[in-house]
Amino acid sequence: MPDPDSIAVFFLASVVLGIAPGPDNIFVLAQSALYGPRAGLTVTIGLCTGLLVHTLAVALGVAALFQTSEWAFNALKIVGAAYLLYLAWRAFSASRQSPELGGYGSIGSWQLYRRGIIMNVTNPKVAIFFLAFLPQFTDPSRGALSIQMVLLGLVFILATILVFGSVSLLAGTLGGWLTRSPSAQRILNGVTGVVFAGLAIRLLIGGA
Secondary structure: OOOHHHHHHHHHHHHHHHHOOOHHHHHHHHHHHHHOHHHHHHHHHHHHHHHHHHHHHHHHOOOHHHHHOHHHHHHHHHHHHHHHHHHHHHHHHHHOOOHHHHOHHHOOHHHHHHHHHHHHHOOHHHHHHHHHHHHHHOOHHHOOHHHHHHHHHHHHHHHHHHHHHHHHHHHHHHHHHHOOOHHHHHHHHHHHHHHHHHHHHHHHHOOO
């Protein structure tokens, strides 16, 4: 396994990366503000499940496919963008309906968890990022590289849970205050739709 100093540096780097604005934490923020902190935490667990998939893909060498095959890379991007556009359409639709239809009660934990998984797994840039990031903290002299990368992936997931969990609680509290106003909730749904549409465009045309 990697030495403790490398793990500590990797953990700090992972926390900084989690704090930096990006598609995943913006996604968590939007869902938390709209449905509450519990929803944000559920989405976070879904995103971390996706990170586990990417970690195993890197450890097994599957992620290299997206680095060498432009077709596979673009196909996965299109699937991810299409899903985000679908979520944008749902949010815009909710903004035109009765405010009560936009609450957490209208969407189950499984749906939120699934959103997190799909959002993360269908972003090939995450797989390529892991492919470039994880090996920098491994040491061939300290055992199997695949096991070291799985361990580092788990450390990254821990950092993600801590950062995104905090985002969920803060945004969820603010969102709970906003959603007590019907007009504010309609606006929040509209803003969420814009966020999802923006993330879809970002995924298609660039930006990690």
